[in-house]
Amino acid sequence: xxxxxxxPGNTNAxxxxxxxxxxxxxxxxxxxxxVPLACFVIILLFPFYWMTVTAFKPxxxxxxxxxxxxxxxxxxxxxxxxxxxxxxxxxxxLWTTMLVAVAATFISLLASTxxxxxxxxxxxxxxxxxxxxxxxxxxxxxSILFIPLATMVVQLGLFDTPFALILTYPTFLIxxxxxxxxxxxxxxxxxxxECALIDGATRLQILRQITLPLAVPGLISAGIFSxxxxxxxxxxxxAFIQSSENKTVPVAILTELVxxxxxxxxxxxxxxxxxxxxxxxxxxFFVDYYVSSLTGAVKE
Amino acid sequence: xxxxxAAPVWTKVRQQPGALARLFDNKAFLIVVCxxxxxxxxxxxLTYPLGLGVYLAFTDQTIGRRGIWIGIENFEFLAEDPIFxxxxxxxxxxxxVATVGKFALGLWLALLLNQHLPMKSxxxxxxxxxxxxxxxxxxIAFWWIYDPQFSIISWxxxxxxxxxxxVDFINTxxxxxxxxxxxxxxxxxxxxxxSLLAGLQTISPSLYEAALLDGATPWQRFRHxxxxxxxxxLAIVMTFSIIFTFTDFQLVYSITRGGPVNSTHLxxxxxxxRGIPGGQLGEGAAIAVAMIxxxxxxxxxxxFALARRKWQQGESND
Numbered sequence: 001x002x003x004x005x006x007x008p009g010n011t012n013a014x015x016x017x018x019x020x021x022x023x024x025x026x027x028x029x030x031x032x033x034x035v036p037l038a039c040f041v042i043i044l045l046f047p048f049y050w051m052t053v054t055a056f057k058p059x060x061x062x063x064x065x066x067x068x069x070x071x072x073x074x075x076x077x078x079x080x081x082x083x084x085x086x087x088x089x090x091x092x093x094l095w096t097t098m099l100v101a102v103a104a105t106f107i108s109l110l111a112s113t114x115x116x117x118x119x120x121x122x123x124x125x126x127x128x129x130x131x132x133x134x135x136x137x138x139x140x141x142x143s144i145l146f147i148p149l150a151t152m153v154v155q156l157g158l159f160d161t162p163f164a165l166i167l168t169y170p171t172f173l174i175x176x177x178x179x180x181x182x183x184x185x186x187x188x189x190x191x192x193x194e195c196a197l198i199d200g201a202t203r204l205q206i207l208r209q210i211t212l213p214l215a216v217p218g219l220i221s222a223g224i225f226s227x228x229x230x231x232x233x234x235x236x237x238x239a240f241i242q243s244s245e246n247k248t249v250p251v252a253i254l255t256e257l258v259x260x261x262x263x264x265x266x267x268x269x270x271x272x273x274x275x276x277x278x279x280x281x282x283x284x285f286f287v288d289y290y291v292s293s294l295t296g297a298v299k300e
Numbered sequence: 301x302x303x304x305x306a307a308p309v310w311t312k313v314r315q316q317p318g319a320l321a322r323l324f325d326n327k328a329f330l331i332v333v334c335x336x337x338x339x340x341x342x343x344x345x346l347t348y349p350l351g352l353g354v355y356l357a358f359t360d361q362t363i364g365r366r367g368i369w370i371g372i373e374n375f376e377f378l379a380e381d382p383i384f385x386x387x388x389x390x391x392x393x394x395x396x397v398a399t400v401g402k403f404a405l406g407l408w409l410a411l412l413l414n415q416h417l418p419m420k421s422x423x424x425x426x427x428x429x430x431x432x433x434x435x436x437x438x439x440i441a442f443w444w445i446y447d448p449q450f451s452i453i454s455w456x457x458x459x460x461x462x463x464x465x466x467v468d469f470i471n472t473x474x475x476x477x478x479x480x481x482x483x484x485x486x487x488x489x490x491x492x493x494x495s496l497l498a499g500l501q502t503i504s505p506s507l508y509e510a511a512l513l514d515g516a517t518p519w520q521r522f523r524h525x526x527x528x529x530x531x532x533x534l535a536i537v538m539t540f541s542i543i544f545t546f547t548d549f550q551l552v553y554s555i556t557r558g559g560p561v562n563s564t565h566l567x568x569x570x571x572x573x574r575g576i577p578g579g580q581l582g583e584g585a586a587i588a589v590a591m592i593x594x595x596x597x598x599x600x601x602x603x604f605a606l607a608r609r610k611w612q613q614g615e616s617n618d
Binding site: 036037047065115141143170202203204234235238250265275280284 | 432
């Protein structure tokens with residue numbers, strides 16, 4: 001009898017020890033891993049949360065912390081969004097930004113695909129120096145170029161037109177895209193092209209029908225990167241564009257919506273939110289490409 | 301390399317196409333055509349302006365008036381300008397503190413993400429968000445967070461009983477400097493973390509197993525395996541981070557515009573203020589040119605880090 005009673009007790013004791021250990025390591029895991037991770041995520045996301053909350057809050061709540069908890073909205077409103085869309089040129093700014101970003105991305109992709117193909121596949125004497133020069137071009141930041149570029153843009157008669165941006169954005173997009181695509185082309189076996197050459201294909205046919213289809217993931221990565229970078233660009237757009245209707249979203253929000261001494265925080269936040277959405281949505285479709293291009297480019 | 305040079309010989313033997321097609325199959329011609337758009341654009345809108353910028357720095361050009369060569373007068377003027385020296389100081393300080401902060405926190409986040417986690421890819425996507433969103437737009441959010449009257453951080457600290465009054469974020473010099481650095485770190489963490497995570501994932505687990513068998517402590521494993529293996533990628537990411545933090549413009553321009561009383565001017569914002577709204581293109585260009593030595597230093601750093609990486613990993617460096 002005592003034996004029977006003892007044996008379940010024994011197995012309990014035996015199984016208790018590993019459980020205890022499991023619990024210990026789980027606590028440790030929570031404290032060392034999940035708590036810091038949660039802090040990171042909260043801090044990294046908080047400004048977006050605050051942006052969203054502010055964008056949909058009526059002014060009465062916005063400036064009255066005593067009666068309303070600022071972290072929550074009691075009566076959400078679309079006033080700020082309405083104001084932005086119908087009483088400012090916001091839709092126009094969005095359109096300009098989109099146009100500039102798409103055009104600059106297209107030009108950069110075209111130019112850098114050809115350049116990467118020439119450097120990586122048509123290998124010629126000194127091709128690696130051309131590659132290195134393009135890599136170095138990436139290290140020249142817009143902050144030291146915008147003053148001379150502004151004088152050039154004025155001389156070319158492009159000042160205050162979208163073309164000023166469409167032509168200057170590729171300067172920071174092409175080096176990055178070329179660099180990324182060289183890496184992609186390198187990963188495509190050269191034997192495939194050799195086979196096509198033996199079969200009598202011309203080099204252009206090879207590029208169009210073999211290399212490019214295989215490099216589609218690279219092209220998508222480069223495209224996303226270029227699009228987000230052009231959407232984010234600020235200093236050229238600030239320096240080269242003057243009239244209100246030609247401004248891009250980041251510049252317009254900062255220069256057109258900030259009027260007088262009282263800032264329209266609701267409208268500002270709604271503008272920031274709407275301006276971030278296209279990139280965020282675009283990005284969310286292609287996260288994996290984006291991450292791989294980011295990390296791939298760094299590893300190259 | 302030998303296969304690459306052998307290839308065109310075969311085509312010539314096998315093919316008899318039309319003149320235009322032959323032209324496009326000529327390797328030299330094709331190389332020129334392929335490189336032309338990229339190299340042309342870069343030479344026109346990058347190399348030429350770079351040279352023009354250096355030239356402008358030695359002239360007194362203003363908006364609407366051609367400048368004349370005035371030698372190093374702009375630099376002499378800047379050398380006695382306390383606002384310029386303040387901008388140099390803050391640029392260096394901003395870059396140093398923000399880089400240390402970004403890399404310490406980014407490395408920590410990368411080490412956390414390298415653990416086995418549920419919903420890893422979702423987490424990675426969320427973490428990259430501050431990097432994706434246009435800097436100006438998140439900077440405006442920070443401007444609102446730092447609002448003297450309605451700052452949410454002040455409100456939280458007061459509610460928690462940690463403070464009695466609102467925090468002064470951007471209305472006096474030093475708090476404004478630190479607030480901008482905090483915003484920069486916030487924006488930089490994701491890029492550093494995701495890049496370093498990629499580096500961490502290439503480290504072979506067998507190294508850790510061997511270290512565990514030898515009885516290495518977690519700190520020793522980090523110090524003698526993780527860190528040295530991460531060094532090459534760390535050097536590259538850091539070079540980029542230093543260059544783009546040093547020449548940062550958007551964040552400071554959106555939040556403080558260099559104020560209060562010019563205390564948070566970076567060299568880029570000062571160059572903009574003097575050059576475009578101020579109209580003194582020559583002086584603005586001189587400030588921009590003064591950034592070049594710092595950038596050259598960072599680039600050389602990057603070049604030697606890259607060379608070292610090639611040497612460490614042999615040829616298969618993909």
